[in-house]
Amino acid sequence: MGVDLAVTLGSVRLNNPVMLASGCCGYGMDMEPHLDLNRLGGVCLKGLSMAGSEGNKPPRIWETQGGMLNAIGLQNIGVSRFLAEKAPKLRTYGTAFVANFYGHTVDQYMEAARALGEEPALAALEMNISCPNIQEGGIQFGTDPASVYKVTKACRGATKKPLWVKLSPNAADVAATAKAAQDAGADALTCINTMPAMAIDVERREFRISNKVGGLSGPALKPIAVRIVYQVAKAVTIPVVGIGGVATAADALEFILAGAKAVQVGTALFVDPQCPYAILRGIEDYCARHGFPSVESLVGQVKDGAPMPKCHE
């Protein structure tokens, strides 16, 4: 059909706009029995920290209407084991691997960025800032523009790799955190992480997940994520990656039309690990049907009209 599927996010070129979301595809290879990673635009690996984490006590997940809660507790093998055991295998693939990472202090973030920044298998680093800052009383880094600026700036100085910042939907003004990340030198923004949420087993009067609170993901989240992508894409000049409930080509196109250059697929992989193929085919077909020569030419093409009013209901 001759549609150019490649998209460029700063210095990172993806073969196509469909990526796998962090936490939903393990360390990449884990998807191999089900999916050919080389057919994807990119793969965001499970969130890594310097120390690693054993994760939360089970039960860790619960299904809700149109979505699911998870409180995995960022279980991971730690940066050094990742670099020693996993990264070498990733070097043989022809897709863009993005290491998702986090910390509980600015220093922990910096250290992780520095160590991961040396790994040639990685096309970019994605900072997960939806984590509690233990130095600032446990408030999430991601909800406060000043903290976002600080932690992004610190990591920016620690690595030469492209640095993506994954925004939390839990900020009152996501555009402000987006601008803070851009000002601090982020190369791209990933929108969005999960929303904190809760479910209770009323018969037992117990929380459905041991952590009480889990992150809401899946189709239920999609309209919130599309709104945030639209707002953020208007507020910044760096590329935006859309994520939240993408399961079909139409979902991905919503994000792209709202202003995302690429999308990530998370929860939908649990329903069908090969859904990225169908998403990609659907995007290609859409471009052909609507006369768009490339995915890039589709970015932000929703008919805009008047600026967005602030009131609803």
Place this chain on the structure above:
Amino acid sequence: MGVDLAVTLGSVRLNNPVMLASGCCGYGMDMEPHLDLNRLGGVCLKGLSMAGSEGNKPPRIWETQGGMLNAIGLQNIGVSRFLAEKAPKLRTYGTAFVANFYGHTVDQYMEAARALGEEPALAALEMNISCPNIQEGGIQFGTDPASVYKVTKACRGATKKPLWVKLSPNAADVAATAKAAQDAGADALTCINTMPAMAIDVERREFRISNKVGGLSGPALKPIAVRIVYQVAKAVTIPVVGIGGVATAADALEFILAGAKAVQVGTALFVDPQCPYAILRGIEDYCARHGFPSVESLVGQVKDGAPMPKCHE
């Protein structure tokens, strides 16, 4: 069965904990062909402003997975027409009517509170603070604790009626806005209003609703709402009313176990206007089965264990 269904929210006594949500039952009487209002705990009326509002241009609603978006634009007949045409009829009912109101400046809020505060048909006033503050650059009142304090304090001085504040889920730290409302003299807190969200028709590349952004309501929102009710009930001493995706008795019980003294039913009324009856029956049956003599004795009874960690995923 002898279960005491009544609940007390400050000076307001509800016959039972099931209320109708603002914007989902018109001015109360509109439900009459389908529902006997006197069997309900209470009824929150469509949001009123001094000037009234013609509302937003259609299309105003769109359905999403597990929920819906609305951008009605707070269409309402205005406080004076409400008092003249609607309120007198409400005086004949045996349920608690709560007038939901809003403004775009602190003065508009105050005026509405003052005028509505004189109406004997009203058991309480519910402030909708998810509105843009036109004096503060359009930032929502509800996302900033200082604004919440200011507008609540102003209304508190303007009326003797019980004053409920309906919180926006869009605040980074809802507990902080909850405390601000309590400190300013709120008698109860309603959690939560809709989340700003968006949907795009990819074939036409147009927004699904003319306002671009709409409020997400329905089951998709429930886990977010339950989490907020739990957080807020821990943070304040005034009663909390739970709302967001309540469609069944189990949903209502989740909110009550999380700390809500009553619940409001919104979107579910569109699926079945009589669902409040089934919800009420289910709550009564649950209390009987589990040996709770009253709904009051059930409030906040989820097994709590350790304090809520701040991390998820």
Place this chain on the structure above:
Amino acid sequence: MGVRPYTVLHNERRGPYCTLTVGGEVEPSEPGQFYMVRGDWGADPLLPRPLSILGEDPAAGTLSFLLKVVGRGSSLLFELEPGHKVTALGPLGRPFPMPPAPGGPPVALVGGGVGVPPLVFLARRLAAERIPYAFLQGARTKDDLLLVEDLAALGTPPLCTTEDGSAGAKGLVTAPLAVALDAGLGAVYACGPEGMLKAVAGMCAGRVPSHLSLEARMGCGYGVCLGCVVPISRGGARVYERVCQEGPVFDGEAVLWE
């Protein structure tokens, strides 16, 4: 009235259209009214779907609709088999105003696509009251012409137009309407795509009353959500009225086409 349970009695499919008949407790209704209909498919989709009444028999406890597959909700209704359960709330909305008793000039019923069913219900009432009418049906192709035999069986076969000329006269339904208007009509009743309704309103304006049944996305269907409004001119002022409550039938001269 509350939502009532119904059982599917039959569901006849033809292309993307189906005629769905359900049985249960049925309140008497008028042509132009509608029901909010839903199967027991959980939360996807959540909201019920508005469907015009094609026919009803309160004594027998039956109710029928004609629908077209356009999305997930209508597909699920299309796939219903006899014995399956649905729930429905209705009858809702304001019906077509009946013309005064026989003796006046004939009326015209102008329909296209899934706008046809409420007009067939109306035609049945008009035939029963011996009020003369013309039924003008426009469609894209002959496969989109609906209920032609049913209409013929009432004694007045429809006058059909198709855009591709595959049945009836080639062209739009406004052509025979112009002829009928010139011959003299007491009123025009129309339901169908917005373009058609707008043209009908324009042609009737100042000459003869037009009663248009409008569509809008609906939340509740019974007047409480304010989701379904359309701009209407009322006493010179532009106001939003609810399709589910003040409508779905509106006076063509009052509808503001924005």
Place this chain on the structure above:
Amino acid sequence: MGVRPYTVLHNERRGPYCTLTVGGEVEPSEPGQFYMVRGDWGADPLLPRPLSILGEDPAAGTLSFLLKVVGRGSSLLFELEPGHKVTALGPLGRPFPMPPAPGGPPVALVGGGVGVPPLVFLARRLAAERIPYAFLQGARTKDDLLLVEDLAALGTPPLCTTEDGSAGAKGLVTAPLAVALDAGLGAVYACGPEGMLKAVAGMCAGRVPSHLSLEARMGCGYGVCLGCVVPISRGGARVYERVCQEGPVFDGEAVLWE
């Protein structure tokens, strides 16, 4: 491997249980493995449901499961009729380790409720390889005893216990297990409620290997979400292992019951 489409061939219901047989492309599998199964019911529920393999015939392209209605997902599976479509991902997980060839001491298979199906699959393999086994099945009442005739047809009728004494010996399945252990066993295979598994692990500890098939809520079923972990003792350290990947079958001595 990706999700594959299957067609329901039959679905036999008994009380809250059903045996669901589907046809399609079937990869060879081992007892203890499972599939993630889903109907085409839209997004409610969203996630597929893990079901142990009861039986399979890759040559004929058939696959069967036995399931119990506990919530919405299992109800929708329960209601499937022949001809309906499902999708499934599998076979997944690590199977029961087969005992060494015949000649050793017999093994015991201990099952309860929906823990029975994977053990029936195992029994079929053992019978085929002429490895002697005892099948001990515990249930609350005789209505919860599963696949008793199928087991008997394999040549080794199950030894049943019920809590209310309505069939077999009154009491828990641990009583006959104690007797069998004393008589000498090569290994114990168990699947069922957590309390039963814990008791079995305790009874076997230090005497004979126990292979327990655990349950956990699952997101993906294939190892990427880390949603299904259980605490396991591995080389002295407490680690979280995935039921869908390192399991569902774990060495009873390694499982940490927290």
